[in-house]
Amino acid sequence: MKKIFIMTDMEGCAGILNHDDWVTPEGRWYEKGMKILTEEVNAVIDGLIAGGAAEFLVADGHGAGGIDPLLLHPRALLLRGNVPYPFHMDSSFDGIAFVGGHAKAGTPFSHITHTEWFDRIDISVNGLSVGEYGEMALFGLELGVPCIFAGGEEAFAREAEALTPGVVGVGVKRGLKEDGLDHLTTGEYRAAKLDAIHCSHFEACRRLREGAALAVRKLLDSPASFRHPAVNPPYRLEVRYRAEKKGEPQRTACHTHESSLIKLFNSQW
Numbered sequence: 001m002k003k004i005f006i007m008t009d010m011e012g013c014a015g016i017l018n019h020d021d022w023v024t025p026e027g028r029w030y031e032k033g034m035k036i037l038t039e040e041v042n043a044v045i046d047g048l049i050a051g052g053a054a055e056f057l058v059a060d061g062h063g064a065g066g067i068d069p070l071l072l073h074p075r076a077l078l079l080r081g082n083v084p085y086p087f088h089m090d091s092s093f094d095g096i097a098f099v100g101g102h103a104k105a106g107t108p109f110s111h112i113t114h115t116e117w118f119d120r121i122d123i124s125v126n127g128l129s130v131g132e133y134g135e136m137a138l139f140g141l142e143l144g145v146p147c148i149f150a151g152g153e154e155a156f157a158r159e160a161e162a163l164t165p166g167v168v169g170v171g172v173k174r175g176l177k178e179d180g181l182d183h184l185t186t187g188e189y190r191a192a193k194l195d196a197i198h199c200s201h202f203e204a205c206r207r208l209r210e211g212a213a214l215a216v217r218k219l220l221d222s223p224a225s226f227r228h229p230a231v232n233p234p235y236r237l238e239v240r241y242r243a244e245k246k247g248e249p250q251r252t253a254c255h256t257h258e259s260s261l262i263k264l265f266n267s268q269w
């Protein structure tokens with residue numbers, strides 16, 4: 001009876017064409033964006049069920065909210081609220097699956113690229129650069145829950161495969177811009193990575209369904225094939241911020257914890 005934690009975000013879905021129109025409540029296509037994400041999540045759940053998983057907690061991880069509860073798969077439970085890391089994931093889960101994920105700040109050929117918000121240049125733990133995927137992978141390391149599936153934009157899927165070998169990555173759109181844009185302000189970076197080629201929503205759902213089924217079969221047949229990131233305590237988190245205005249200095253914040261990655265990240269915000 002495999003139980004899967006499903007982490008969701010909006011920016012990495014196929015058909016989410018830009019940030020401001022599609023993933024913000026004031027955006028003109030926000031409701032469509034929620035429908036796209038929710039249907040991608042449903043496709044992943046169908047795949048996870050086909051592979052043999054039985055229980056699903058869907059965490060709505062997009063800042064403003066990205067899941068439409070009216071459209072969500074009947075087999076899913078939905079988590080939403082002001083909850084600390086790691087969003088009620090615990091060691092009772094057998095695997096983590098991602099839907100709608102985007103690559104970390106600074107990644108070339110990624111779409112709507114950022115980590116947490118467009119003001120971060122990079123977040124690292126003991127020198128290992130992590131985005132939103134990497135943060136969850138680190139919580140998974142602490143709790144003994146492996147990342148098994150990473151659905152989102154191409155650059156996100158490749159980032160996941162590099163950080164946690166064995167994870168099944170599925171890309172549904174490809175960003176068209178290089179990066180190397182650490183000198184940009186937050187506002188400039190927010191507008192800088194909005195070009196992509198998307199596959200159709202239907203094809204995205206098909207790929208996600210197939211990949212999720214494969215991930216659960218791997219989990220059942222060879223659980224040791226899923227690897228955690230390699231980081232050892234004590235932990236040091238470093239966050240580098242962009243300048244908010246042209247000419248202002250960039251700044252860096254550091255936090256440390258002797259033994260817990262979860263406590264380390266919760267000390268930051």
Ligand SMILES: [Zn+2]
Nearest residue numbers: 009011116132
């Ligand atoms: Zn995000």
